[in-house]
Amino acid sequence: MFDRSELIRRYSVNERETPHLRANFIASVDGAASFAGLSGPLNNAADKQVFDTLRMLSDVVLVGAGTLRTEDYGPLILDDDAVAWRVEQGLAPQPVLAIVSARLELDHSSEVFSRAPVRPLVFTHGRFHQGAPAELAAVADVEICGEHSLDVAGMWTVLNRRGLTQVLTEGGPRLFGSLAAADAVDELCLTLSPVLAGGGAGRITAGSEHGLHAMRLAHVLTAGDMLMLRYMRSR
Numbered sequence: 001m002f003d004r005s006e007l008i009r010r011y012s013v014n015e016r017e018t019p020h021l022r023a024n025f026i027a028s029v030d031g032a033a034s035f036a037g038l039s040g041p042l043n044n045a046a047d048k049q050v051f052d053t054l055r056m057l058s059d060v061v062l063v064g065a066g067t068l069r070t071e072d073y074g075p076l077i078l079d080d081d082a083v084a085w086r087v088e089q090g091l092a093p094q095p096v097l098a099i100v101s102a103r104l105e106l107d108h109s110s111e112v113f114s115r116a117p118v119r120p121l122v123f124t125h126g127r128f129h130q131g132a133p134a135e136l137a138a139v140a141d142v143e144i145c146g147e148h149s150l151d152v153a154g155m156w157t158v159l160n161r162r163g164l165t166q167v168l169t170e171g172g173p174r175l176f177g178s179l180a181a182a183d184a185v186d187e188l189c190l191t192l193s194p195v196l197a198g199g200g201a202g203r204i205t206a207g208s209e210h211g212l213h214a215m216r217l218a219h220v221l222t223a224g225d226m227l228m229l230r231y232m233r234s235r
């Protein structure tokens with residue numbers, strides 16, 4: 001297991017005012033992003049520590065509706081230690097949860113919304129909906145970014161206007177693919193899990209091929225046979 005202050009030091013950015021999109025994923029050594037449809041079988045307690053630290057360091061956690069549904073997300077609530085650390089740093093006690101969905105078929109009565117310590121955000125585009133369905137608008141701030149597809153730059157404008165500069169995306173692959181295609185990803189934290197999972201699962205990214213985006217290795221942490229890789233976008 002890692003020392004908490006060491007993890008904070010390893011993953012902190014120099015300037016929180018500069019907008020920064022960090023993605024956090026886990027994959028098996030043979031490239032699977034899930035096993036039996038979930039990422040849980042790939043991770044362990046050390047990976048969970050990194051996962052929790054990255055949440056603690058963020059202003060907003062951005063997640064695709066597919067991952068929210070598949071991974072059965074609950075409300076985004078950090079524990080008391082994390083809240084105390086954030087308040088000491090002058091941050092809001094809890095980060096905001098932001099969900100990306102085109103179809104907006106989200107369960108507005110779920111605890112993701114009803115127990116959220118901060119009103120969640122929902123990003124969508126105008127292909128299926130002209131405005132936000134009333135039930136969803138009652139429990140979340142719905143932002144329409146783009147006419148027929150997600151306007152990533154528009155989404156950043158909304159986040160920055162709200163002072164949410166430190167963005168953590170926990171995927172999933174389709175969301176990550178569209179963020180990477182827009183060359184919006186500044187950092188990828190990738191845990192390599194020491195298992196072979198076979199060929200059934202997808203990768204951590206989906207969608208079409210984009211240009212090669214060079215990344216620079218910032219660090220490698222090890223936890224037994226598990227590797228925690230931190231890559232920064234070389235611009």
Ligand SMILES: NC(=O)c1ccc[n+]([C@@H]2O[C@H](COP(=O)([O-])OP(=O)(O)OC[C@H]3O[C@@H](n4cnc5c(N)ncnc54)[C@H](OP(=O)(O)O)[C@@H]3O)[C@@H](O)[C@H]2O)c1
Pocket residue numbers: 024025026027032033034037038039063064065066067068070071100101102103104105125149150170171172173174175176178204206
């Ligand atoms: N290994 C890991 O670290 C990791 C992390 C996360 C997820 N996963 C795995 O990934 C799988 C889920 O994959 P996924 O690709 O379905 O996940 P996803 O990207 O979270 O979800 C896709 C859905 O999110 C919405 N969405 C994503 N990008 C969008 C965009 N650019 N514009 C509009 N809507 C967008 C759409 O929602 P609507 O359908 O509501 O329109 C879309 O159907 C699961 O097996 C999960 O376990 C693995």
